[in-house]
Amino acid sequence: MSVNKQFILASRPQGMPTAENFTLIETAMPKPAAGQALVRTVYLSVDPYMRGRMNEGKSYVPPYQVGQVITGGTVGVIVESQIVGLQEGDFIAGQWGWQTHALVTAGQARKLDPNQAPISTALGVLGMTGLTAYLGLLDIGQPKEGETVVVSGAAGAVGMIAGQIAKIKGARTVGIAGSDEKAKYLMDELGFDAVINYKKSSDIQAELTEACPAGVDVYFDNVGGVISDSVLKLLNKGARIPVCGQISLYNLEQPDVGPRIQSQLLISSALMKGFIVGDYAPRFPEGLAALAQWLRENKIKYAEHVIEGFENTPKAFLALFSGENLGKQLVKTADM
């Protein structure tokens, strides 16, 4: 194979992205120089936060540039290496993104042991999304035995891990998700105490009140909007709210308007904090060790929604916003 396939940002989406915002291009296969290795992508990650980076303005992280490859979490196998300690056939995780091949330098690659866990987990439960759940829930949410934790976007890659960690900490865990299939999985497989299917609910406030008879102590928020409005009415004194994502808003073309929430925080002496996983970089080793341990002990499980074929990357990304995925949304771009 002599070409590298890449998806570049063709134009900035207005509202909901479409396939036309991305262009598949072919470039010459790069050749590693000293201190570099050529990696073939095996799995690439598509994540809601990427939508924010497609806008011009300030977001979590610097915006993507039109005409540039979309970067993001990726795992792959070394094809040719000029890096000491890395050889053909080794697996690595990195951030080279939506392309079938890339050059990496030593500092940009984390070597994976496929005997410890499937390499795809480096993009999920043992990667960014697992760490996001672990650090946001434990540092900001701080759930305690017997408290009630509500997780929105509970069937997503972050939400399902956050909910399971809340269970490990002894909390009553209530999920909000978008299908009966997801609700069933979260309850039957992951041990959530209650799950509300917001797409079927005629009165989410009433369902939440019923599911949280002792109020809400922690709200791990992935979605924002009217779902959050409902949860915030149930806050207990001293509640904590990690704001992890606001996926319901990312494609809005109108300003996001709703009840201002400061009064709710004031009445409850509640804490709300936005965060991105990068805020906690010094704690990644601790988080990865804890997640790996829980995984080995079967205390947490994970789900992946794998779409085959590099060409389907934009489709996999767009599917995040229709809520098709149960767990981590991945694209498998090559055999191992």
Added chain:
Amino acid sequence: MSVNKQFILASRPQGMPTAENFTLIETAMPKPAAGQALVRTVYLSVDPYMRGRMNEGKSYVPPYQVGQVITGGTVGVIVESQIVGLQEGDFIAGQWGWQTHALVTAGQARKLDPNQAPISTALGVLGMTGLTAYLGLLDIGQPKEGETVVVSGAAGAVGMIAGQIAKIKGARTVGIAGSDEKAKYLMDELGFDAVINYKKSSDIQAELTEACPAGVDVYFDNVGGVISDSVLKLLNKGARIPVCGQISLYNLEQPDVGPRIQSQLLISSALMKGFIVGDYAPRFPEGLAALAQWLRENKIKYAEHVIEGFENTPKAFLALFSGENLGKQLVKTADM
């Protein structure tokens, strides 16, 4: 004098309170039993938080009951004492509220030393409002040398102390207040770096942006509403927002609707926390000691807006919402 005058809550206000929501009654002068003392009110405090307690629903603290005396911060002089260690002429602070006299028991009274500071300060800078500023700013806001701190309601009893503590901590301090007279006082007397008169501003966003060229690290919020919307657009990474009050909303009859703020918190990894001073009761001695020290060293100043005459108590309370007061709003009900 043989009667005790009291203001009771006659009816719950709908929207802006009026004089008709309060009734002045006369009751028999109480007689202290063993372990009690009779106190004559000298100063009583009227505070914005009292508005919340006039509603039926959940607020910071339990609601006032119709037909009952409005309780709140009060200082007075002992008329007759059956409490060991408390004698006629001693000054105390307590919570007996809007009445000219009251019985207190030993645990309900804090003895004041009028040689240390004027007794009225026990209701302000050396009392609830000073502690509110100290604890909210330092525990949640945590201003650091060179950071920018914005204070709304900056000419109020809490705001002016919060701003001065921010200055002590080395922060650039920007106030938002409602008159040129207040702005001049905050800058000339209290050393604020900039003050915006929101009532005269045609573009508060532009004025704030100009007053905060390095963005906003701490926003001590007393008012809420559109002023807060503007400040939140300027948050720096890792900003902290103590939510102390939302006076702009207390008398709204419509729901408080505006831009949802979670995205702002997310983009900036910002922390917002509601609080009431009672959350920090174990730290009151520390706070009072620090405030008294700064006062002695002339590092903080305070202003009081004293209205004479017990009969004017409701008027003094209502004036809080038209923003007439510079500093702590007090009613002087008797000579010392």
